[in-house]
Amino acid sequence: MSEPNPLLEPWTGPFEAPPFHRFAAEHFRPGFEAALAEQRAEIAAIAANPEPPTFENTIGALERSGHALDRVASVFFNLAGSHTNDELQAIEREIAPALSRHRSEIYLNDALFRRVEALEARREKLGLDAEQARVLERYYIAFKRQGGGLPAGAKARLAGIGERLATLGTAFGQNVLADEKDYLLVLQAPEDLAGLPPSLVAAAAQTAADRGLPGKHAVSLARSSIEPFLQFSARRDLREKAFRAWALRGETGGATDNRLIAAEMVQLRAERAKLLGYETFAHFRLADRMAKTPDAALGLLHSVWERARARALNEQEALQALVAEEGGNFQVAPWDWRYYAEKRRKALFDLDEGETKPYLQLDKLIEAAFYTANRLFGLSFVERKDIPLYHAEARSWTVVGPDGKEVALFIGDYFARSSKRSGAWMSSFRDQRRLDGEVLPIIVNVLNFAKAGENDPCLLSFDDAHTLFHEFGHALHGMLSNVTYPFISGTSVAQDFVEFPSQLYEHWLEQPEILRRFAVHHESGEPMPEALLQRLLSARQFNQGFATVEFTASALVDLGLHLEPEPGAIDVLAFEKKELERLGMPDAIVMRHRTPHFQHIFSGDGYSSGYYSYLWSEILDADGFEAFEESGDIFDPAIAKRLHEYVYSAGYSRDPETAYKGFRGRAPSPEALLRKRGLADAPGADRVKATRS
Known part of the structure; x- marks a missing residue:
């Protein structure tokens, strides 16, 4: 590219904010290439420094390295999440494993690790202030948890695992986005709007217009679109149709199916943990968390699960009674819960969301x-x-x-x-x-x-x-x-x-x-009437059995998957089904995030074993x-x-x-x-x- 790359130039506008109007997709590949090369040179100089390691020439230098890469990556990955397109997604698939490889080159650099290790051994004698001591401690922990000090063969395998996980995590997230983008429930006839309050009808019209269907009404798989529809739509057939599409993201059987991706990620994480000396990936992940051990996290989850499940089953009985009162001849299903819970909230607290929404402006x-x-x-x-x-x-x-x-x-x-x-x-x-x-x-x-x-x-x-x-x-x-x-x-x-x-x-x-x-x-x-405000607040703990069960089930499946010491060719849906059966998951409730679209734990490593x-x-x-x-x-x-x-x-x-x-x-x-x-x-x-x- 002959012209200067705005990603790499000084940003001199207000607040030195990124000049988004100057960025184009073609800037990112050369931007990453130049920024990666710059930090490689910086890291090489730190590792090869002939002077004995000091906080300043090692930790301080590490903290000063990678400035250009930080800038390029922060812009790119924010756009990849919030305003992506085909070009950016193609770059993301290329750059995710490249960045993992680069990270491994830093943390598995033996000369660099030895400098950090030597400083950590003398931390109390270096005259550091409290923040410097903490930074050194965290760097040493990070190097050890990435494989610093391991034999060459183990380090090479860890680097390969990291690169593959980055590729898989990117694909997982892009697949979920594709499934969400491709689905639209068009509400064709006036009767399709039955039960929807005016604010939701207006939102459905805007959703349709945004997707190229002006004059129509539609529901997307965005949570803010589909959950209110499930809450208010009187059309049980349409609720079921929308809910199934929502629940089956990432497992449609086509190019965007995430089941094998999730299975491979679980396997690779288990192997990574073993290489680092841990029994399972969950043990590895929680060792550097407040919980410290999987048993501590499981203890909390199970103690809450027992009470939440009992509450949810009582809630389900009450919803089933409402179905019977209306003459319904069916068992409450997951696509019914929010609809009948809204009716029950109205009966118990004289409160419905259609009454409160006009007072809750963004x-x-x-x-x-x-x-x-x-x-x-x-x-x-x-x-x-x-x-x-x-x-x-x-x-x-x-x-x-x-x-x-x-x-x-x-x-x-x-x-x-x-x-x-x-x-x-x-x-x-x-x-x-x-x-x-x-x-x-x-x-x-x-x-x-x-x-x-x-x-x-x-x-x-x-x-x-x-x-x-x-x-x-x-x-x-x-x-x-x-x-x-x-x-x-x-x-x-x-x-x-x-x-x-x-x-x-x-x-x-x-x-x-x-x-x-x-x-x-x-x-x-006018302010919300005091009586309505008090009813709103009095209903805060309504439906908490349902909310706690759908969350806790997701957290328990997450930990369960990552507590498998030898997951092999795991079938993640079979594991999910077996775990939920063991827990006694109520039939009318589905995990808040089912495994094939559980982006918290599979679109990267952020919340894996940590939901x-x-x-x-x-x-x-x-x-x-x-x-x-x-x-x-x-x-x-x-x-x-x-x-x-x-x-x-x-x-x-x-x-x-x-x-x-x-x-x-x-x-x-x-x-x-x-x-x-x-x-x-x-x-x-x-x-x-x-x-x-």
Whole structure:
């Protein structure tokens, strides 16, 4: 390419944000090639340094290496998830194994490992400050867990496994996106809209228009589209059709079938764990987590499972009674649960989502999330119009601290589209660090809310609102980071701790003070009536048996797959079926993420053997919010200050247990989780105490 590559040039625009308007697909291959070559040279120089290893010439140098690669990769993989196309997907298939190979070249470099190992052996004598000591410790652990110090043959095999897993993980995610993109349930006749509230009819019209069918109505496989349809549609035949398509993503039998991909990934992970000296992949993965052992994670999951299953079976009986009352001659099926649960909620609490949605506007809930951050941490948010972003629907805000100084740039990308993978997540285009000068973070929240009709506000369910607050909690964890070294910046913490700041933040959404201020009617501007608000809050623990069962089943299958010491040619669906039968999974409930589309654990390694972490972190968030409740002030300044210091700004500068105790003043109380989910009065509640040993 004769012209300069904008990926590699200095970014001099506002906030030094990526100039998205200048990037094209053809920039990425040469951009990666140049950035990889640059870091290879940097690593070679560190490893070959004739001077004895010091923190600065080894760890400091590692932290300064790969700057160009970080920039190119952050832009590329954010686009690959949030606004991809055929060209980017082809590059992703090429670059994922190349990056894995590059990572292996670093962590399996024997000369480099020996320098890190020598420093770790003398860590207490190096005169390091607390953060430097922590960074050195984490580097040494990372090298060991990647195979540093192993024989050459084992290292070569580990590199090959890593490369193959990167290829498979990319294919898995792209297959799920393809299945979601290819499916559309078109609601052809007026009777196909039976039961749908006006806001959902408008969203279905917009979905159809976005997919080239103006004047029609349609449901996609985005969770924000299909779940409300399953909740309200009076057409049982259409609910079944949509649900089956949703549940069968990744196992359609064609080119996008993920079953063999998942099976091979399980096999390779088991082999990797054995090479590293662990009994199973789950043992390997949890050894560097708060849980420490699979038994600890399983202890929590099983103790919650017993109570949740009993609650869910009671819920199922109540739904079956509703079917009978209506004259239905069928057993409640998975495509019926949400529909009849909505009817039951109306009967029990005089509450339905169609009544609350008009008060839950996306823009007002964004304001609510910002307001909460202001009250807790003194942050303010100023929307930017001068920063070109990667999609017209994305928005950006400068984040300003209580001292008036800029803290971060925040990007919000809220609407579902066919170029975006499903789900909701936080990521970064640039992480915070102070090494060689202050570098402010650029953080993005990506969600998949269904767009409303043109000129209509986007109205959310209460679950959607929770998702928004959850991801913004992650965003704050990245934006408030205040460390020197990028290796421990922001959300680079233990997997079963990373969900704590995000899940904790959800609690503020449910506070009357927040809802009274921001839950206002999209037409009249009137606040949600107090009686409706109280009914909404009183129903918070409704259907918790179902919600806990669908989550916990997924977490148990994840751990079960990765506890297989010799998985061989495992049939992942047969394993899933057998595990659910052993657990006594209610027939009317399906795992929240069935194995062939379980992107948390197969689209990369992020949550493999770690889906349990949401529940583990929920002990922390439930107990942590009780600190504010006990004080009588949900914005208590002293508690918020400790939360900022020990959690949101600390990155991985402290061990998670130490960080939590610094915030709370003690270890967490597991019973808080049961209280939050309304399971505290169920049999066996006392056994949860054993899971935190």
